[in-house]
Amino acid sequence: MCEQRTRLGALVSGGGSNLQAVLDAIAAGTIHGDVVLVISDRPHAYALERARAAGIATAVLTPDAYPSREAYSQAIADCLQQASVDLVLYAGFMRIVTREAIAPFRGRMMNIHPALIPSFCGPGFYGRRVHEAALHYGVKVSGCTVHFVEEDVDGGPIIVQRTVPVLEDDTPETLAARILEQEHQAYVEAVRLFCAGRLRVEGRLVRILPERPVGV
Amino acid sequence: MCEQRTRLGALVSGGGSNLQAVLDAIAAGTIHGDVVLVISDRPHAYALERARAAGIATAVLTPDAYPSREAYSQAIADCLQQASVDLVLYAGFMRIVTREAIAPFRGRMMNIHPALIPSFCGPGFYGRRVHEAALHYGVKVSGCTVHFVEEDVDGGPIIVQRTVPVLEDDTPETLAARILEQEHQAYVEAVRLFCAGRLRVEGRLVRILPERPVGV
Numbered sequence: 001m002c003e004q005r006t007r008l009g010a011l012v013s014g015g016g017s018n019l020q021a022v023l024d025a026i027a028a029g030t031i032h033g034d035v036v037l038v039i040s041d042r043p044h045a046y047a048l049e050r051a052r053a054a055g056i057a058t059a060v061l062t063p064d065a066y067p068s069r070e071a072y073s074q075a076i077a078d079c080l081q082q083a084s085v086d087l088v089l090y091a092g093f094m095r096i097v098t099r100e101a102i103a104p105f106r107g108r109m110m111n112i113h114p115a116l117i118p119s120f121c122g123p124g125f126y127g128r129r130v131h132e133a134a135l136h137y138g139v140k141v142s143g144c145t146v147h148f149v150e151e152d153v154d155g156g157p158i159i160v161q162r163t164v165p166v167l168e169d170d171t172p173e174t175l176a177a178r179i180l181e182q183e184h185q186a187y188v189e190a191v192r193l194f195c196a197g198r199l200r201v202e203g204r205l206v207r208i209l210p211e212r213p214v215g216v
Numbered sequence: 217m218c219e220q221r222t223r224l225g226a227l228v229s230g231g232g233s234n235l236q237a238v239l240d241a242i243a244a245g246t247i248h249g250d251v252v253l254v255i256s257d258r259p260h261a262y263a264l265e266r267a268r269a270a271g272i273a274t275a276v277l278t279p280d281a282y283p284s285r286e287a288y289s290q291a292i293a294d295c296l297q298q299a300s301v302d303l304v305l306y307a308g309f310m311r312i313v314t315r316e317a318i319a320p321f322r323g324r325m326m327n328i329h330p331a332l333i334p335s336f337c338g339p340g341f342y343g344r345r346v347h348e349a350a351l352h353y354g355v356k357v358s359g360c361t362v363h364f365v366e367e368d369v370d371g372g373p374i375i376v377q378r379t380v381p382v383l384e385d386d387t388p389e390t391l392a393a394r395i396l397e398q399e400h401q402a403y404v405e406a407v408r409l410f411c412a413g414r415l416r417v418e419g420r421l422v423r424i425l426p427e428r429p430v431g432v
Binding site: 116117118119120136137138139140141143145157158159160161162163168204205206207208 | 332333352359376378379420422
């Protein structure tokens, strides 16, 4: 059986714990792929250290070095394409990119959002604000969503969702921590399915194809 | 220990399987309350037969007998108040009532919605349409929400939410059936907590108070 491994690129801004979860799953053999490039908008993002520790190439692209968001997005796309990346992972990347970066990777660029889309998502819902909104609304269940990236923020086809209970004494921090544990599992699952060729996008829907028999 | 049992009223339009779940939980001793009145807008709703079989008083109030939605809502409120109802349950009731019925029972009137509010809720989202919308959007998780009724449709404080997976080959019917099983459990749980005096509404939030020690 000849199996091609998927080349992964990651976009990071912070600690990169979701990137680490993917790296761990690769090391464990769960994900049949390799992270070949990690791009950060911040030179001191801890995720870059994780990448270097794993022997992965890194690039720092700071937005203020570019005349526009479009030019910045184009630079990211160029960088990813030069590395022949098959699948791009938003892993705590705090920039919204334009179609220059999205179009070349349609159906091949994933993001994770710390809520059950379509609840508490879209422009303005990021980081702590997502959890504040959920607690303020009074939901009893929240979770996370891995989806393909489209121009519409948080609006792309949904790949995996996982849920967590909201507890009586939750703060945005405790809720975020509970969801983050599920994010790691959800992201690994989504990447695993992609690398196994088991995701098929049909319009807004992501079909999960059955496992292929070994040896076929 | 002297314990007062809660007097429940239910508003129904159809089969009343959620009403039946509550009746079963009362019979099993899970819910410390009694359904004392079932009101239907349709004379042939099967839920009325369930009520009669359980020896419960019924009333049929048809909207076309009233000059306005306000007058109809007032008639419902009068009927419930004459029966000294403590808690009103929407149990598949397909009418939207006005503040004449809602205001006297604020914090004492529950509805169940077959989605994870704030997703797929509000005006126009009822019955099959809720599940069609969820499947069309492509969510991987759905569920149900028990909430207190406010004038804002599906907008009142959330008491209980339960989740179900959305499966690859789901139709609106199969998804509805999977959620309905959870609705029965969610509704029983919400009513149980109310009857045990364990729900406290604080603005938009419903606090679930700890169980009181036996004998106190």
